């Protein structure tokens with residue numbers, strides 16, 4: 001039970017105004033009734049304010065408590081960034097604005113679809129009747145035709161600090177602006193690049209924490225060494241096919257810390273991987289639910305390595321094909337499915353047949369026989385995989401660099417689960 | 426459009442489904458929502474193919490049944506899946522099969538929904554594959570039971586809070602739909618279903634000592650169930666179109682010999698069970 005009910009009542013009274021036609025006792029009684037029903041105190045507060053304020057006073061929400069798919073959202077916040085963008089709406093070109101809004105509780109992205117709203121960076125604004133949506137796990141505020149925005153005095157809000165957001169690698173896809181990460185350097189190398197005709201040294205490599213790994217590019221020599229644990233404050237993230245890339249330069253604060261960081265090799269649930277679209281050197285587990293056509297013994301063009309059909313390359317015409325072995329799998333853990341590409345050596349290990357054996361089977365019984373063999377050995381098996389996962393809105397594909405069939409003791413696991421359930425009931 | 430998840434669901438849960446979300450247009454898929462919130466467009470089944478029957482000339486429509494430890498899936502395959510139809514007809518029954526298929530529904534009349542599966546692939550497998558699938562499906566089902574319980578705890582079930590707890594977006598959305606659609610949902614039925622399936626995997630366990638269910642707890646449960654029955658009966662007796670006033674219910678129940686605390690507890694318990702709800706604060710109505 002909430003023990004500071006009276007401070008909530010104070011809040012409510014101050015929001016609906018002293019002259020509201022309701023007794024404090026009445027408010028408290030209603031408030032407690034909500035709590036008895038398990039309604040969170042903040043929600044109970046909002047409901048009562050709405051009920052008794054008769055629309056006299058608008059309640060502004062903190063950005064940190066805004067949820068997706070809400071309508072009639074009222075905010076008092078600062079415009080952190082704002083950018084114009086040309087889009088086509090039903091064939092008509094239209095100018096919209098997008099950017100970030102901030103208050104003392106956080107920063108969230110917004111899009112303004114309304115032509116009548118003008119915003120300037122740094123403005124403190126009262127926003128009424130906005131609505132919210134969600135994109136990739138992040139709440140976004142939208143301004144529509146019903147939304148009104150009013151510029152108010154700057155001192156209504158404290159200056160929004162642009163503090164870099166503390167983040168884990170797995171959450172980088174939900175971060176905007178600068179981030180603050182504590183990571184272990186897994187490898188690093190020096191590279192020379194050409195920037196506007198000028199030679200510059202950059203330091204590239206991979207880093208990670210207990211939630212995942214990312215590539216990095218440092219535009220300044222921070223003397224990073226493999227195995228160092230560093231806190232990087234003020235880096236930016238970009239993504240390529242779901243693979244996070246952290247970039248930082250001399251404006252960032254990079255400092256070695258003595259803390260130990262364990263880089264995770266724990267399997268990621270597939271729905272999380274697919275939501276992030278991809279990942280660098282990830283581990284996953286799932287069941288093989290399909291071995292696709294195109295798996296097994298295949299022939300490639302000796303010139304361009306393209307798959308050839310009936311001894312013909314699309315580009316090079318009739319060629320003498322070079323044999324190869326691979327598996328194209330669909331692996332699904334019940335929460336999501338991904339494509340998996342397994343190369344020659346790993347396929348040999350997975351099916352327990354060498355490339356030469358497969359080649360012989362293909363020449364004696366036809367290519368279909370090798371595909372049948374793969375299906376016989378792999379379908380319905382649980383596999384543990386590791387590799388880079390690349391994804392877009394059409395799905396995620398993992399390029400296996402490690403693949404094993406997981407041995408399951410079904411009877412033992414079933415018995416343990418059963419005993420656990422009997423114990424609970 | 427990304428590949429849809431191949432759900433692991435027992436026939437006993439799938440066949441109970443009657444909620445359908447229709448996709449509009451070709452690019453938006455349709456879903457069957459099960460009572461435990463599985464939001465199924467595609468599913469993966471391993472079980473025993475028990476019979477295959479041609480329903481139309483030239484095998485234009487074939488019906489087959491695949492059984493798991495909890496029930497039977499109905500499969501319909503037609504002329505648009507000639508390879509799968511052919512595979513089904515060639516397999517000698519009974520046989521263990523692995524099936525990936527799409528959820529299909531048939532609604533002969535308003536409010537009546539039959540679910541089936543349109544197979545996309547069918548392969549013969551061995552008994553180990555069936556056991557692995559059964560175990561995996563037990564685990565998935567338990568996850569969904571957990572998710573539904575979490576959803577019911579929320580004052581306003583919503584997908585956002587559920588995804589923050591770690592459930593997949595699909596499951597979170599499915600659970601919210603299921604809670605709103607299936608009133609009086611009996612989660613315990615599916616706990617029993619999972620136990621049944623697990624027992625199936627460990628038949629030799631028969632003589633083994635398993636922790637006994639606490640008898641007293643059971644009696645207590647029964648007692649509180651009796652109270653719930655009494656309170657529910659009283660609400661039904663005094664409610665109007667708009668429901669019954671909280672205070673009136675308490676008064677009537679106290680006249681019937683219950684103390685205030687027990688009555689309030691019982692009303693809450695009835696709400697948890699979905700037998701009553703509160704259309705307006707302070708007013709209770711039966712569902």
Ligand SMILES: [Zn+2]
Pocket residue numbers: 301302303304305306313314315316317
């Ligand atoms: Zn070529």
